[in-house]
Amino acid sequence: MIKYALTCEHDHGFEGWFGSSADYDDQQARGLLECPLCASKAVRKQIMAPALAGTRRTVQDESTAPVREMMMEAMGRIRRHVEENFDDVGDTFAREARAIHEGKSEQRGIYGQATPKEVRELVEDGVPVAPLPPEPPKKTELN
Template structure:
């Protein structure tokens, strides 16, 4: 895993993890690296000092299964929080989010479904929105 300091063309700094430098290059070339603040795909790596391990002891290898389990648990917690505390608006998400943003609807936290085109239009208009992590697969039903 490699962590990059990134900055979008709107000057928003953020960090992201990739499996390798090649993974970053591939994802960036395909337009998959996106600023979490504004949705811009104009993202570039920033200069950063490498994290070099000392000579005394090498860092333990990352257990990728453990990392995946931790990430899935974090996604499950985010989704559970949203489902418990936000209003579900179904397929009217784009319309509701825009109305809240423009002040013509009551300000509240919502979640629902939107098409990729609707999400792109919301982001282009400055309406904050983000994808909700997918519902985790029940391990008992995975196979």
């Protein structure tokens, strides 16, 4: 089986599975291919990189393991620093961050929870925010 990334004349992207390259060519020539979104028959293959199996990825994964471990440790240190030195304002984070930014509340480091909508609004209004790194997985939870 071959999977092709396809697109129609309206740039709707979708994929199609074919028994062979010749099957794709045959269906295309007979007008059997159709966009599932707009029913356009003007369908063409998109450029895509082939998926190749091999051992190179395993070698790369092994060589990047020390870097990944170092990054996980650094993120854990950042999280611990924030939790030990900043005020946890819980689900009032967005309101409190805005109040600090506007000078209506005392200037201090805070952390807490906010919805994606609240974060977007804070960023749009120029309030500096950043996500807190996730808790690192426990060594017993790793593969």
